[in-house]
Amino acid sequence: MGLFFVVLVLLGVYLYVQNLRLRRKYPPGPRAWPIVGNLRELARGQHRVFAEWRLKYGDVFTVWLGPRPAVVLSGQDAVKEALLRHGDVFSSRPDLFVWRRTIGTRGKGIGTAPYGPEWKETRKVALTWLNTFGAGKQSLEPTIVQEAQDLVQVFKDKCGQPFDPTVSIGLSVANVICSVVFGRRFDHDDERFSHLMGLINRYLRTNTSSQALNIYPILRHVPSFRRKLKEVVTCSDDVRSFVIEVIQEHRETFDPNNIRDVIDGFLLEEHRGNRILSELPENNIFNVIRNLFLAGTDTTATTLRWALLYLVMNPNVQQKVQEEIDESLGKQAPSMLLREHLPYTEATIREAQRIRTILPSSLPHETTAPVTILGHQIPAGTFILPNLWSLHMDPKYWPDPERFDPTRFLDSDGQLAQRTESFLPFGTGPRRCLGEQLAKFELFLFFTSMLQQFTFKLPEGAPTPDTEGIFGLVFSPKPFEICALPRF
Numbered sequence: 001m002g003l004f005f006v007v008l009v010l011l012g013v014y015l016y017v018q019n020l021r022l023r024r025k026y027p028p029g030p031r032a033w034p035i036v037g038n039l040r041e042l043a044r045g046q047h048r049v050f051a052e053w054r055l056k057y058g059d060v061f062t063v064w065l066g067p068r069p070a071v072v073l074s075g076q077d078a079v080k081e082a083l084l085r086h087g088d089v090f091s092s093r094p095d096l097f098v099w100r101r102t103i104g105t106r107g108k109g110i111g112t113a114p115y116g117p118e119w120k121e122t123r124k125v126a127l128t129w130l131n132t133f134g135a136g137k138q139s140l141e142p143t144i145v146q147e148a149q150d151l152v153q154v155f156k157d158k159c160g161q162p163f164d165p166t167v168s169i170g171l172s173v174a175n176v177i178c179s180v181v182f183g184r185r186f187d188h189d190d191e192r193f194s195h196l197m198g199l200i201n202r203y204l205r206t207n208t209s210s211q212a213l214n215i216y217p218i219l220r221h222v223p224s225f226r227r228k229l230k231e232v233v234t235c236s237d238d239v240r241s242f243v244i245e246v247i248q249e250h251r252e253t254f255d256p257n258n259i260r261d262v263i264d265g266f267l268l269e270e271h272r273g274n275r276i277l278s279e280l281p282e283n284n285i286f287n288v289i290r291n292l293f294l295a296g297t298d299t300t301a302t303t304l305r306w307a308l309l310y311l312v313m314n315p316n317v318q319q320k321v322q323e324e325i326d327e328s329l330g331k332q333a334p335s336m337l338l339r340e341h342l343p344y345t346e347a348t349i350r351e352a353q354r355i356r357t358i359l360p361s362s363l364p365h366e367t368t369a370p371v372t373i374l375g376h377q378i379p380a381g382t383f384i385l386p387n388l389w390s391l392h393m394d395p396k397y398w399p400d401p402e403r404f405d406p407t408r409f410l411d412s413d414g415q416l417a418q419r420t421e422s423f424l425p426f427g428t429g430p431r432r433c434l435g436e437q438l439a440k441f442e443l444f445l446f447f448t449s450m451l452q453q454f455t456f457k458l459p460e461g462a463p464t465p466d467t468e469g470i471f472g473l474v475f476s477p478k479p480f481e482i483c484a485l486p487r488f
């Protein structure tokens with residue numbers, strides 16, 4: 001018994017010293033507890049806790065996600081120095097347990113792939129074909145406007161009654177990416193589409209609820225976590241079956257002289273014997289398509305929901321947007337060509353993106369070599385969290401940051417100011433969002449179409465909505481209901 005006690009004490013001292021040594025390799029940060037690290041504090045809301053710690057530890061600090069150190073970069077100096085100036089070192093992604101179980105080890109598509117020639121080539125090809133099919137270009141405008149008009153019709157059918165706009169906005173936005181990637185759209189009541197959207201929602205939900213497994217993979221042996229893992233893998237397999245079926249249909253009808261969409265674009269690369277892509281396993285193309293689909297729906301749809309929420313809470317802003325739309329568009333369909341005549345409208349969209357950053361810590365990055373940022377040494381293989389929220393809430397650039405005020409993005413003549421400082425909703429550097437141009441088109445055309453047709457209000461007697469939001473794969477508003485009152 002005595003010997004056991006001595007061994008236990010020695011083991012404790014050994015682990016303590018090892019831990020001290022390990023901590024010295026990373027920038028300073030809050031005190032971390034054994035095993036859980038800083039997870040208990042972070043449960044209060046990661047972005048808020050990071051804001052407190054930034055004040056205490058500066059722009060580069062370390063938090064412990066269980067046993068794993070993660071360096072948080074806050075403020076535009078740290079984020080730009082790392083992701084832009086040292087973009088080659090900061091552009092990998094961590095190898096997360098749940099990703100590995102659902103995505104596989106090679107052929108990881110785009111968003112989850114480690115830095116290297118395979119990711120570079122896959123990203124380049126995806127971007128080429130997205131551009132070819134009009135993402136972020138005038139040629140896709142009619143498709144987006146049509147989807148926006150269908151959405152308007154769905155809102156009209158609600159006849160001013162309270163409703164939650166989440167599903168209808170999600171379906172409309174998803175249809176845009178479907179047109180570009182799958183070469184087809186679906187009606188809102190299409191069973192196959194509803195099934196796909198249901199799968200995606202389930203996938204996003206289960207993926208979020210299984211995050212603890214990324215920190216403690218050993219938990220997979222605990223029955224409740226084993227069930228969670230099984231659920232996320234099953235869900236991923238279901239989405240996979242759907243996408244693989246669509247890819248198979250494309251293979252069967254593939255004609256190299258008639259490229260119909262992004263899937264065909266990837267098949268053409270294979271057909272031409274693209275050296276890098278043809279060596280990747282079949283699941284690479286599946287992962288690319290899934291990436292585009294997931295990244296292209298929830299992000300844009302959630303931004304539109306935040307924008308609606310802030311408009312119903314700020315009727316004066318809503319009125320100004322409508323006055324501008326009436327003056328510049330009248331009843332004609334919105335068009336990107338007219339965007340410069342709608343500076344206040346565009347500023348309102350940007351303000352919604354600023355005040356509620358849908359990816360507050362971006363996507364996780366990983367360093368590939370030792371590097372120094374603002375005087376702090378960071379080892380190779382470090383998990384990095386670019387704290388975009390800190391840029392958008394920095395009172396130095398955005399006084400009274402919780403106030404919703406689109407005029408922040410306007411100059412003294414009421415024109416759109418090129419405010420690039422401390423504003424990076426799409427990230428920056430080599431991993432910058434691939435769909436930025438497409439998203440900007442969608443946000444503008446959907447937002448303008450909705451505001452041209454309706455005045456949005458909270459239901460009679462509804463309490464002031466909560467703007468704290470909920471963390472999923474994206475940071476989204478809590479469910480809320482609105483009334484869409486037709487303006488004409």
Ligand code: HEM
Binds near residue numbers: 123358428432436438
């Ligand atoms: C308002 C809408 C959107 C926002 C705010 C947004 C934001 C972001 C951010 C912050 C990242 C991470 C950048 C980084 O790791 O440093 C990202 C990555 C990505 N986004 Fe978006 N995004 C939006 C819409 C879209 C759309 C419509 C697409 C579809 C084409 C898309 C495709 C991607 C992809 C594929 C990546 C991974 C890039 C890579 O790892 O190389 N996003 N996005």
